[in-house]
Amino acid sequence: MNIAILIKQVPDMERVKFDCERGLVDRSTAGVEINPFDLNALEAGVNIAESKGCESVVLTMGPPRGADSLREGIARGASRGILLSDRAFGGADTKATSKTLAAALKKMGVPEIILVGEKTVDGDTGQVGAEIAEFLGIPHISYIEEILNISENDITVVSNIFDGKFVKKAKFPVLLTVTKDLNVPRLPSFKSKSIARKAEIPTWSLEELSDFIEKEEVGIKGSPTKVRKIVVPKAESRVCKKEKDNIENFLDEMIGDLIEKNVLEG
Amino acid sequence: MINDVKKIVILAEQKKGKIHKVTYELLGKAAELIASFPEGQFEKDVIVLGSDQLNLDEILHHGADKIYHIAANSFDMPDEWLYKENICELLKQIQPEMLLVGATTFGRSLAPRIAAALETGLTADCTELMIDTDGKLIQIRPAFSDNILAHIKTETLPQMATIRYKEFAPAEWTDEVNGEIIKVDAYVKGNELIEILEELEESEFDISDAHIVISAGKGIKSKEDMKMIYELAECLKADVGASRAIVDEGYIDKSHQVGYSGNRVKPSLYIACGVSGAPQHLAGMKESDVIVAINSDASAPIFEVSDYGIVGDVYKVVPMLIERLRSKEI
Ligand SMILES: Cc1cc2nc3c(=O)[nH]c(=O)nc-3n(C[C@H](O)[C@H](O)[C@H](O)COP(=O)(O)OP(=O)(O)OC[C@H]3O[C@@H](n4cnc5c(N)ncnc54)[C@H](O)[C@@H]3O)c2cc1C
Ligand SMILES: Nc1ncnc2c1ncn2[C@@H]1O[C@H](COP(=O)(O)O)[C@@H](O)[C@H]1O
Numbered sequence: 001m002n003i004a005i006l007i008k009q010v011p012d013m014e015r016v017k018f019d020c021e022r023g024l025v026d027r028s029t030a031g032v033e034i035n036p037f038d039l040n041a042l043e044a045g046v047n048i049a050e051s052k053g054c055e056s057v058v059l060t061m062g063p064p065r066g067a068d069s070l071r072e073g074i075a076r077g078a079s080r081g082i083l084l085s086d087r088a089f090g091g092a093d094t095k096a097t098s099k100t101l102a103a104a105l106k107k108m109g110v111p112e113i114i115l116v117g118e119k120t121v122d123g124d125t126g127q128v129g130a131e132i133a134e135f136l137g138i139p140h141i142s143y144i145e146e147i148l149n150i151s152e153n154d155i156t157v158v159s160n161i162f163d164g165k166f167v168k169k170a171k172f173p174v175l176l177t178v179t180k181d182l183n184v185p186r187l188p189s190f191k192s193k194s195i196a197r198k199a200e201i202p203t204w205s206l207e208e209l210s211d212f213i214e215k216e217e218v219g220i221k222g223s224p225t226k227v228r229k230i231v232v233p234k235a236e237s238r239v240c241k242k243e244k245d246n247i248e249n250f251l252d253e254m255i256g257d258l259i260e261k262n263v264l265e266g
Numbered sequence: 267m268i269n270d271v272k273k274i275v276i277l278a279e280q281k282k283g284k285i286h287k288v289t290y291e292l293l294g295k296a297a298e299l300i301a302s303f304p305e306g307q308f309e310k311d312v313i314v315l316g317s318d319q320l321n322l323d324e325i326l327h328h329g330a331d332k333i334y335h336i337a338a339n340s341f342d343m344p345d346e347w348l349y350k351e352n353i354c355e356l357l358k359q360i361q362p363e364m365l366l367v368g369a370t371t372f373g374r375s376l377a378p379r380i381a382a383a384l385e386t387g388l389t390a391d392c393t394e395l396m397i398d399t400d401g402k403l404i405q406i407r408p409a410f411s412d413n414i415l416a417h418i419k420t421e422t423l424p425q426m427a428t429i430r431y432k433e434f435a436p437a438e439w440t441d442e443v444n445g446e447i448i449k450v451d452a453y454v455k456g457n458e459l460i461e462i463l464e465e466l467e468e469s470e471f472d473i474s475d476a477h478i479v480i481s482a483g484k485g486i487k488s489k490e491d492m493k494m495i496y497e498l499a500e501c502l503k504a505d506v507g508a509s510r511a512i513v514d515e516g517y518i519d520k521s522h523q524v525g526y527s528g529n530r531v532k533p534s535l536y537i538a539c540g541v542s543g544a545p546q547h548l549a550g551m552k553e554s555d556v557i558v559a560i561n562s563d564a565s566a567p568i569f570e571v572s573d574y575g576i577v578g579d580v581y582k583v584v585p586m587l588i589e590r591l592r593s594k595e596i
Contacts, residue, residue, distance in 0.1 A: 013546075018413045025410055094378065095387055124409060125390035127378035130346065134382035139347050139459040142375035158466065161371045162281060162344035165466040171459050177375070180527065181520065224387030224422040228404065231415040238557070240569050244577035251583075251590055254558070254574050259594075263535045263556050264478070264502060 001172075002111035003056040005045040005078065006101060006129075007038040009069040010122045025122075034069050037117030039076070039185035041178045045115045046077035046186075048150060055079040057108065061089060061100055067201045075188035075196035082108075086205040088219045094123070096222035098131035103212035104204060110136055112172035113155065118143065118179050126177070133175040140175040141168050145182055271309050272401065274300070275362040275424070277353065277377075278314040278325060279370055282342070285314070287436065288368030290328045292429060294437035296366070297329055299397050308363075313356060315341040315349055315452075322447055328437040330445045334360070338452035343462040344372045348454060350379040355453040357384065362424045364403050366395075369428040377428050387420040389427045403427070411526060411545040412552075431474070432532055471505075471521045478504035478535045481524055481551070484511040485540015485561065485580045492517055494584045495539060501591040507531065507551075509541050525550035540580045543568025560584065 009032050016030035034042070042058065049056035058073035060066045061084035070081030084104050092100065105114065114133075119126035133140035146158040148167065156169040160179065188196070206215060216222060243250035258264050274296045279286040289312065296310040309331040314322060318337045325333055336352050357365070357380075367377040369391050381388035393415075394406035403425040405418045420426065473479065480499040486492060492506075499506050507524040508517070524531055526546040536554035541547060543559070543566055551557070552571045559572040560583045569575040576583050 013411060014544075018410060025413075093387060094390075095382065095385075098378075098382060122410070125378075125388075126374055127381075127388055127390055130375055130378035131382040131388075134350070134379045139457070140375075140379070141460070142346070143371055156463070159344075161375060162279075163371075163472075164281075164468050166344060167463040167466060169461045169463060174459075225389055225418050225420050228417045228419050231406075231417065232413070233408075233415050237570055238573050240559075240572045240575045242564070242569060242575035242577060244564060247576055247578050247583060248586060250574075250576065251587055255590055255594065257574075258535065258556065261556070 001052050001054045001113070002109070003045045003049050003054060003113045003115070004105060004108065004111040005038070005042050005056060005058050005073070006114065006116045006132075007042060007058055007060050007069055007073055008035045008117075008120050008123075009033070009060060009062050009066045010035045010120055013121045032065070032069070034072055035117055035120045035122075037119055037121070037178075037180065040180055040182050041115040041117045042073055042076055042078065043183045043185040044147065044176075044178055045113070047183070048113060048147075049079065050077070052150070057082060057111070059101065059104060060084065061092075061097060061104075064203070067203075070201050071196040071199060072188065074199050075193045076186060077192065080199065081201050083201050083203045084209075085203050086218075088206045088215060091220035091223065092218065093223035093225045094125050094127040094131055095224060096218055096220075098128050099135055099213060099217050099222060100209070101128070102132045102135035103209045105132070105136060106212045107204070107209060110138065110173050112174075114173070114175040116175065116177050118177055129175055129177040136173070136175070138173045138175060139170050140177065141170055142177040144176050144178045147182070272307060273360060273362040274308060274310045274364045274366065275357075275360060276310065276312045276330075277365065277367045277373070278312050279368055279372060280314055280316050280320065283316070283320060285324060286368055286370060288370065288429070288431040289325065290436035291431070291434040292366050292368065293325075293328045293330060295395055295429075295434040297437055299395060303397075303401075311360065311362070313353060315352060317342060326443045326445045326447070327439050327441075329440065332445060333447045334450055335447055336450045336452055338455045340452070340455050340457075343465075345457055345460055345462060346372075346376045346379050347460060348457045349376050350383055351454045352452055353380055354383050356450060357424070363401075365424040365426045367426070367428045369430050373428055377426060381426050384424065384426075386422040386424060386426055389418045389420065392427045392429045393433050395427065395429070408549075412549045413545070430530070432530070471519070472529075473505050473507055473522055473524070473531055474529050476505035476507075476531055476533050478502050478537075479507040479524070479531050479533045479551070479554070480504045480537045480539065481507035481509070481541055482512055482518070482539050483509040483541030483547075486512060486517065489515075489517045491581075494581075494588070498537070498539075498584055498588050498591075501588055502535070504535075504537075507536075509544075509547050538568050538572070539584055541568055542566050543571065
């Protein structure tokens, strides 16, 4: 059995500064990290690989520094990493991203289990997983909260979808989108960190993928959605009536206001 | 096939015969978008998958021109692959200009499969739609924790978007019905690759429709202390919400979490008790009608989005509030 985990390197959103004037994320203000949701996918993949005695490969598409995230993935238990990096891949929307990742998965020989996070904190679409599955012609299961069973040919999971929880069984190969509720990601150990430091990270450019994807299908060229403009919404600042001393009075007045505005009616 | 009329197709979701309400909002928005164009230039159609017995009158009364009903019992289960196969087959005939899908969990999982199958683009989680002078759809979505709004255009057809629930007013119910229901046999009824064994339970608690939300954050120091939050909620017949910080602490179930990775709420009143107001929390509640914040730190960002701010200790203020509400018998 083979397992692939897709991880993306994203700005640390809890620290990133936002330049409201220019409507841009000031990436220099924050470090980068593995997309937090992908750590749950990684943990699931590493767990399965350990229990089945097989390999788990982390894969990312992005600029060369993405190799750091792959090393961190290895430090957190993955067997090896592959970086997809090429100027031609830049500016990709979810379609071009998914196609490129699908091409790499084909080149690897489609793994039995492909794991992705629920969404990225920067792109924030949650589309890439399902699109990859379609490009590979395999089924996918989303919002996985629990893995119930893995057998020779299939996997059974709980998917939180459609206003309920559904037990789904999929034949391999399958792509799984996991939620934060699935597990608690482990921290890198000292030993695995030193293994990760020495790991070779192969980089695949468009050329390496040329049997599986055309150059028109990647990057900006392969992206049908185009951002036409960015608007910074007027900060919806409300005039806050604030009180710190005479709280009792303030509460009475506030309750009065709320009753008057019919806010409290059921 | 003549393709003079441009079609806006809405994918309706139904569970156990109940149509998801976002469908009516999308019909409302579609009607609004079309209004500025000459009559007959656009039509608004709906595709719905479900058993033979589905009653689709409600959709007709909300102004759909055509309803394509793909019928099979297997659509009672959320099988993205099966839905995709059937929808794509039908779309070959309809050839729509635009395909709109509600951003429910199922919609968000299904739409990208359809988009990939059709080799078209897809914009996630839109909060506004416009039609450009060239007749193309402009899809507007928040990005980077709602810091910016991106205007996106798709160059391929159909232009596809998932759209958030509760962004648009639903279409009005009209007595008069001009649309028709077109029944289509399912092209594919079964899926060899995925078996849906059972539904374990309906989603337990859903905060997204709450009328009033009392929300607790890290200012609450233990699970025990949540009692006063529940008490306040009871006084106001409110639901209890939470920041991620206290969900992570295990004070309350994840289904109560408000924010970017939790639920979006839009109640008439939101009372935040000991919540700092991180962007990821604000993303889930800042559109509430009236916001009240109780926080001991006068500089907490939550006050910037609040209408009433009480700078004080939740352990003192919340009981005071409870006492007052009780004495007024609200
Ligand atoms: C990818 C991602 C997704 C996220 N998704 C969400 C999400 O969906 N929802 C969410 O809420 N967060 C989310 N977060 C986390 C978010 O960034 C914050 O960490 C979190 O919202 C903080 O919760 P809090 O306000 O309860 O805690 P804190 O930030 O610790 O704030 C506690 C507040 O309580 C006040 N306080 C303390 N004691 C008292 C007292 N006795 N009386 C009155 N006030 C008191 C303090 O002044 C402080 O302002 C996400 C983060 C990331 C990176
Ligand atoms: N550039 C990328 N490289 C590797 N995996 C990615 C990339 N972009 C997205 N993914 C995967 O797809 C999931 C959903 O991403 P998104 O659709 O951008 O929200 C992420 O959680 C990752 O697992």
